[in-house]
Amino acid sequence: xxxxxxxxxxxxxxxxxxxxxxxxxxxxxxxxxxxxxxxxxxxxxxxxxxxxxxxxxxxxxxxxxxxxxxxxxxxxxxxxxxxxxxxxxxxxxxxxxxxxxxxxxxxxxxxxxxxxxxxxxxxxxxxxxxxxxxxxxxxxxxxxxxxxxxxxxxxxxxxxxxxxxxxxxxxxxxxxxxxxxxxxxxxxxxxxxxxxxxxxxxxxxxxxxxxxxxxxxxxxxxxxxxxxxxxxxxxxxxxxxxxxxxxxxxxxxxxxxxxxxxxxxxxxxxxxxxxxxxxxxxxxxxxxxxxxxxxxxxxxxxxxxxxxxxxxxxxxxxxxxxxxxxxxxxxxxxxxxxxxxxxxxxxxxxxxxxxxxxxxxxxxxxxxxxxxxxxxxxxxxxxxxxxxxxxxxxxxxxxxxxxxxxxxxxxxxxxxxxxxxxxxxxxxxxxxxxxxxxxxxxxxxxxxxxxxxxxxxxxxxxxxxxxxxxxxxxxxxxxxxxxxxxxxxxxxxxxxxxxxxxxxxxxxxxxxxxxxxxxxxxxxxxxxxxxxxxxxxxxxxxxxxxxxxxxxxxxxxxxxxxxxxxxxxxxxxxxxxxxxxxxxxxxxxxxxxxxxxxxxxxxxxxxxxxxxxxxxxxxxxxxxxxxxxxxxxxxxxxxxxxxxxxxxxxxxxxxxxxxxxxxxxxxxxxxxxxxxxxxxxxxxxxxxxxxxxxxxxxxxxxxxxxxxxxxxxxxxxxxxxxxxxxxxxxxxxxxxxxxxxxxxxxxxxxxxxxxxxxxxxxxxxxxxxxxxxxxxxxxxxxxxxxxxxxxxxxxxxxxxxxxxxxxxxxxxxxxx
Numbered sequence: 001x002x003x004x005x006x007x008x009x010x011x012x013x014x015x016x017x018x019x020x021x022x023x024x025x026x027x028x029x030x031x032x033x034x035x036x037x038x039x040x041x042x043x044x045x046x047x048x049x050x051x052x053x054x055x056x057x058x059x060x061x062x063x064x065x066x067x068x069x070x071x072x073x074x075x076x077x078x079x080x081x082x083x084x085x086x087x088x089x090x091x092x093x094x095x096x097x098x099x100x101x102x103x104x105x106x107x108x109x110x111x112x113x114x115x116x117x118x119x120x121x122x123x124x125x126x127x128x129x130x131x132x133x134x135x136x137x138x139x140x141x142x143x144x145x146x147x148x149x150x151x152x153x154x155x156x157x158x159x160x161x162x163x164x165x166x167x168x169x170x171x172x173x174x175x176x177x178x179x180x181x182x183x184x185x186x187x188x189x190x191x192x193x194x195x196x197x198x199x200x201x202x203x204x205x206x207x208x209x210x211x212x213x214x215x216x217x218x219x220x221x222x223x224x225x226x227x228x229x230x231x232x233x234x235x236x237x238x239x240x241x242x243x244x245x246x247x248x249x250x251x252x253x254x255x256x257x258x259x260x261x262x263x264x265x266x267x268x269x270x271x272x273x274x275x276x277x278x279x280x281x282x283x284x285x286x287x288x289x290x291x292x293x294x295x296x297x298x299x300x301x302x303x304x305x306x307x308x309x310x311x312x313x314x315x316x317x318x319x320x321x322x323x324x325x326x327x328x329x330x331x332x333x334x335x336x337x338x339x340x341x342x343x344x345x346x347x348x349x350x351x352x353x354x355x356x357x358x359x360x361x362x363x364x365x366x367x368x369x370x371x372x373x374x375x376x377x378x379x380x381x382x383x384x385x386x387x388x389x390x391x392x393x394x395x396x397x398x399x400x401x402x403x404x405x406x407x408x409x410x411x412x413x414x415x416x417x418x419x420x421x422x423x424x425x426x427x428x429x430x431x432x433x434x435x436x437x438x439x440x441x442x443x444x445x446x447x448x449x450x451x452x453x454x455x456x457x458x459x460x461x462x463x464x465x466x467x468x469x470x471x472x473x474x475x476x477x478x479x480x481x482x483x484x485x486x487x488x489x490x491x492x493x494x495x496x497x498x499x500x501x502x503x504x505x506x507x508x509x510x511x512x513x514x515x516x517x518x519x520x521x522x523x524x525x526x527x528x529x530x531x532x533x534x535x536x537x538x539x540x541x542x543x544x545x546x547x548x549x550x551x552x553x554x555x556x557x558x559x560x561x562x563x564x565x566x567x568x569x570x571x572x573x574x575x576x577x578x579x580x581x582x583x584x585x586x587x588x589x590x591x592x593x594x595x596x597x598x599x600x601x602x603x604x605x606x607x608x609x610x611x612x613x614x615x616x617x618x619x620x621x622x623x624x625x626x627x628x629x630x631x632x633x634x635x636x637x638x639x640x641x642x643x644x645x646x647x648x649x650x651x652x653x654x655x656x657x658x659x660x661x662x663x664x665x666x667x668x669x670x671x672x673x674x675x676x677x678x679x680x681x682x683x684x685x686x687x688x689x690x691x692x693x694x695x696x697x698x699x700x701x702x703x704x705x706x707x708x709x710x711x712x713x714x715x716x717x718x719x720x721x722x723x724x725x726x727x728x729x730x731x732x733x734x735x736x737x738x739x740x741x742x743x744x745x746x747x748x749x750x751x752x753x754x755x756x757x758x759x760x761x762x763x764x765x766x767x768x769x770x771x772x773x774x775x776x777x778x779x780x781x782x783x784x785x786x787x788x789x790x791x792x793x794x795x796x797x798x799x800x801x802x803x804x805x806x807x808x809x810x811x812x813x814x815x816x
Contacts, residue, residue, distance in 0.1 A: 002267030002319045006260055009320035016204055016317050023211035033217045034224040040293060043504040044482065048422040048496025055422075055458040064159025066091075066145045067121045067403045069410070071152045074117035075103070080153060087148040088122055096137045098125040119410030126161060133161045142399070158391055158403030166398055173643045173651070174231055178203075180638030181239050188243075188631045189250070191331040197246050197321055198635075202238030205313040209234050209306030216305075222298035228643070228651050229299060232658070233588055234306035235639045237281060237595070240632040241274045241314040244599060247628045249322060250329055256343030256781055256795065257754055259329070263322045265757070269606075270599075271315050277598045278311035280527055281591030287520035288587050291512050299584060307591075343781060343793055356623035359675050360615060367676035370668050371547075377664065378550035380557040386509060387470055387576030388502030389649045392416065394573075401573075408468065412445045417469025417499040419478065421461040426491045431459045434489045438463055441485055443477035469499040470575045478503055506579040516583060520590050521545070528597070530696055532605050534686050540677060541597045544669050545590050552589060552661030553582070560653055578650050585654060589661045592636070596670045600625050604678070605686075610758055614683050622675045633666030730798050733771040734806040736764045736784060743768030744809060747786035754779055774798045784809070 005012050040046055066088070070080055081104060092100040101123040103112035113120045124141060126133045138161045149155045178199060185195040210227050248270040252262030282304045288296045327335055359366055392408075394401035407415050421438070423431065431449055438447045438461065446464040463481070467473040478500055486493045521542045528538035556577060558564045563574030604621030611617065640662065643655030678685050688696075732751065736744040747764040751772045759780065764770045774780060777799050784792040784807050792809055 002264045005316050005319040006263050006323040009323040012316055012320035020204060020207050023208055027211045027214045030215060030218060032214045035221040040504060040508055044494050045496045045500040045504045048420060048494035051422045051424060051458050055453055055456050064124045064161050065121050065403060066124060066157050067406045068153060068155045069119045069406055075113060075120040076117060083148040087144050090144050091124060091141050094137060094140060096127050098127045100124050114410030119406055135165055138165045156399045156403035156406060158400045163400055173645045176645055177235055177639035177642035181635045184635050193325050193328050194246060198239045198242035201242040201313045201318050202235050204317055205238040205310030206231050206234035206306060209309045212305055213302040216301060221294060222302060223295055225650055226299045226302035229584060230302040230306040232643055233303050234310050236636040237307055238310035239635050242318055243632050244274060244628060245270045245314060245318055253330060254338060259326050261754060263319050267319055273598055273602045274311060274314050276531060277595040278307055280524060280594040281307050283523045284520045284591035285587045287516055288583055290516045290519045291583055296583060352627045353623040356619045360619050360679055363676040363679040366672050370673040373668060374547050374551045378554040380554040381550050384553060384557050385576045386506035386579045389575050389578055390469055392573060393575045393649055412464060413468040414445055414465030419463040419495055419497040419500055421463060421493050422496055423459045423491050423493040425457050426459050430491050435461055437485050437489060441480060443473055474499060475503055502579055509579050524594050532601060533688050535688055536681060536685050537601055544674060545593045548593050548661055548665045548669055549586055549589055551664050552657055555660040556657040559656060578653060581650060581653055585657050588658055592662060593665050596629055596666060599629060600670050608686055614685060618675050618678045626671050629666050629670055633662050636662045730777060730802055731771055731773045732798060732803040732805055734804050735768040736807045737768050739808060739810045744786050747784055750783045752781040
């Protein structure tokens with residue numbers, strides 16, 4: 001498939017561009033139909049909500065608030081009314097505004113003025129829900145209300161619709177993340193064209209994913225936050241997947257392969273790992289279905305679809321782009337060096353190789369330090385409290401936060417999250433008795449029975465707590481009403497309201513979370529078991545994923561719940577962690593962690609299959625993948641952190657949490673703890689009972705070397721000029737000596753296929769002799785390293801007969 005896409009690159013490009021613009025046109029014509037229902041079936045708050053909708057269908061539009069405060073005098077003063085009333089009248093006359101409930105409307109509005117007379121509010125009811133109200137209308141309401149301000153008169157607005165006009169322009173977070181990723185890629189590759197490749201692939205994957213999601217919103221319930229989360233995960237994995245393949249492709253060219261062969265090898269090695277990694281991410285995301293929350297089903301659809309399309313772009317669009325660029329995927333300096341000095345050594349060197357050797361030397365101390373760091377970061381997770389964020393968590397300079405604080409100051413902290421007690425078939429006397437019982441309950445600031453619609457058997461009692469919606473005391477009040485006050489009344493009454501809904505959501509999430517975690521760990525374990533034919537590797541991966549999750553949630557709790565640096569980072573006021581966030585974050589975290597595990601261990605497994613040397617397999621795997629994993633992690637950190645700019649508190653939480661998780665996972669777990677543990681475990685890393693080996697299906701993350709017959713069949717299947725059939729397997733042998741003719745013992749000699757795969761590897765004997773075997777005749781790369789001498793590399797041609805080739809190394813590192 002890679003070769004076909006490489007050779008038919010224009011066809012592939014046209015298909016992808018057509019798909020992107022076609023989906024864009026369809027999305028523009030159809031629009032979106034996102035759902036924002038967070039309720040859960042069979043919960044007390046959901047039953048209360050259903051009865052409220054039945055009793056007050058005319059109040060289904062979004063309700064927002066205009067709040068004003070005077071520094072001196074009273075809001076009842078004529079000078080204040082002369083400025084506020086005309087503004088409220090103008091707002092009421094706007095198209096799309098249902099009604100405006102003013103505090104100056106006789107006795108009915110008296111409750112909308114605080115006891116000290118300095119703060120008042122008006123309720124603005126729109127004709128549509130917040131996500132359907134045009135932003136232009138909301139902005140007109142904000143401008144009209146705030147035009148009434150003067151010295152000593154402060155006017156602020158709150159509500160879901162108002163929040164929408166405070167958000168930065170759509171796509172800001174994505175653009176900032178892409179720009180940061182571009183800088184990292186350019187520093188990593190040193191080539192403008194190579195830098196563009198992962199970004200273009202990610203844009204096509206995320207673009208088609210988001211447009212497809214908007215179309216699917218007409219067929220199923222997709223929450224409004226789903227596209228944001230889809231773009232967040234899509235950008236991260238899209239850029240990373242392309243980065244892994246491009247890195248392998250460039251390495252193949254630098255080691256002497258033709259661009260087409262390098263692309264085919266890259267897709268047949270790293271591309272396979274990308275397919276497998278994308279599958280693990282989708283499985284982790286699908287684990288959310290275990291939660292049985294309809295709201296999360298739409299999130300699964302949006303995120304999984306974006307990941308699938310990102311993988312498809314990386315495995316089809318990317319090879320076609322590699323075909324367009326050819327040798328330009330390398331920088332000019334690299335092309336000049338390749339032409340002047342020939343292919344580079346297959347042996348890894350540099351900082352990554354030195355760190356890998358250090359891990360091999362001191363696995364116990366490195367593992368201990370890594371564990372201590374992760375344990376320290378995980379401590380805050382012990383105080384994790386799930387709940388809901390509201391406008392009280394917005395930044396201090398926003399009008400929604402100012403309105404929230406003014407209402408809390410004038411009418412009590414609980415005014416921003418009132419509870420509704422909804423009863424059906426309860427008589428007036430029973431309602432009065434229940435009101436009195438609630439009024440005597442600890443934690444209740446105000447209670448009033450709302451007027452019931454004519455011919456309705458539904459009664460609604462509004463309860464204002466003495467504490468804020470996010471307070472644990474408010475949660476205890478809800479439990480007290482449900483467990484003591486309501487049962488004593490003998491009536492069937494449901495406790496609802498936004499505060500109660502999110503409390504129920506947090507409780508259900510906490511109950512089902514262990515099943516969810518168990519499911520995604522079990523599925524991930526099974527996949528790695530099949531892929532790497534080992535029991536220890538998937539067990540290690542599962543343990544590391546749990547450690548990464550605990551540490552990342554510890555960081556999240558410290559910032560968002562404890563408030564450590566939240567205001568300084570522009571994240572708003574501290575509060576509980578959004579109830580649905582752990583499920584989404586754990587899905588993404590387990591998927592991304594599995595990605596890094598697959599890329600790291602697949603290279604180790606590839607080396608293990610060839611050498612059966614665990615120490616070398618771990619050392620080489622870490623040396624060759626740690627740099628690209630760290631680069632990929634740095635890109636993800638930039639992309640995820642940029643979502644702080646999304647203007648969405650849940651998006652900011654997910655972005656910071658995932659950025660912390662990726663940083664800890666890549667820089668501590670995969671670079672230090674995992675390889676250190678694998679060194680300590682030795683050959684048992686690859687242990688699998690014989691009985692289980694026979695029963696497991698075979699799923700190779702990395703391809704095997706073609707046998708001579710298979711190589712000939714593959715060559716025959718490729719269109720174009722036919723090459724001669726490969727010769728049968730043979731050997732290359734000789735002596736490694738210095739310029740003075742002295743034998744060089746313990747020199748490492750490696751035979752590499754044209755595609756960049758290690759075919760054989762040996763150490764020279766004391767007399768300098770060596771022998772390497774080749775599976776088939778053809779062109780190979782012979783490399784030699786010895787102590788402090790520079791690597792020696794040369795192209796050789798092996799035929800049917802043994803090839804004699806002596807290697808001469810000089811003290812200065814000049815090869816002969």
